[in-house]
Amino acid sequence: MSGPIPWRLKCVECDTMHRGDEVRYRCDCSGTLDVITTLAAANRKPLLETFDARRSSFIPADVSGVWRFREIVLPLSPDEVVTKGEGNTPLYDASSLQDFTGGANLRLKHEGENPTGSFKDRGMTVGVSMAKKLGCDRVACASTGNTSASMAAYAAQAGMRAFVFIPEGKIAFGKLSQALAYGARTIQIPGDFDAAMELVERVCVDEGIYLLNSVNPFRIEGQKAIALELMQDLRWSAPDWIALPGGNLGNNTAIAKGLLELRDLGLIDHLPRIAVIQAEGANPLYTAWHDGTDVQPLKANTLATAIQIGAPVSWRKSLRGIQSLNGVVEQVSDQEILDAKARVDAAGIGAEPASCATVAGVRKLIQGGVIQPNESVCGILTGHLLKDPDTVVRFHQDQLESIDPGAAANPPVASDGTLEDVRRLLR
């Protein structure tokens, strides 16, 4: 790489600064790293006008809901980026769920409506663009499915070889099929996501393959764009709360970082609070938060396979962000997740199970008096409904162990194919 680059990497544990143009995921002390970008003193109005103007540009990097904010995300030039036009996701009015959540002012930002069907595309466009800038032609990740689907697609577009490490039998079919289809070498590991994560980090360092899990600090920079785009959607006025699911804890880390940077630049005048929702069977952050301890790894088990993670890599950064935003951590059961999913789906919005932990968590926090019924809440839906069709079909046919679909069950009904019988079914 030639010429000075305007960012450096700072250790979250010991504050040591590292160069921004070396392949490095951790400090020598093993702490994870933050990208620190030297931003020119922002002039609020021109910057916001630029962000708005780019929405109607014909340059792919301008239209991207990540690179449109490149001054804050990562100042690469438009011709350096590998983009699929990610972002620009809808912000649905979900006030029709009021009878379920108890809140009158819920909106849902649907990150599942990204090019590969999950929020991961925002981090991946930056991760793969950095891989290209650093001259890497092989990339790898461990995944519960969405990261691998996204990485496989962006790597293929950039002409890179992709290696994905997945926990055997524990990822939803939609996601596995994407990794295979986009041509990634898909390595199934006996064991869970946490085992795959540990392995891939070692393999990447040993073999000189570029690691694209969220331990890679550039992934976090891209992921920040959820917060940036949400604030642009809301005309730079923050809601009372942002709620999202937590697994490996990269996303809430990124959203907090993005919001704090917007506040520091004077682009928003107040910060929202953040609510991170974990599945009861995969709740190491929830436990640490409530006990005031470090995160203790556990064996994770939840139907929301995307967040079936017991040893989250980014927990320290994540806690720091939650504290800065006066946030909370909540947990919800699989039954609560699937009840919420049935409502999100039936509202015509639709999302994969892990995403719906968001809505289940909002409901629980309103019931518990933490979120007030009239407060404005923006929930993040992280993955598309079609990522996990198996769980949907089994839910509606009452075939999921220990889950009761109740009145939400909508199984297919059989007909003998005669007009008379079909008429009977329409009644």
Ligand code: F0G
């Ligand atoms: N929701 C979905 C749909 C996910 O795929 C993930 C994480 C999360 C929420 C949690 O986000 O890890 O940033 O706290 N999926 C990763 C993967 C682990 O491999 O696809 P997080």
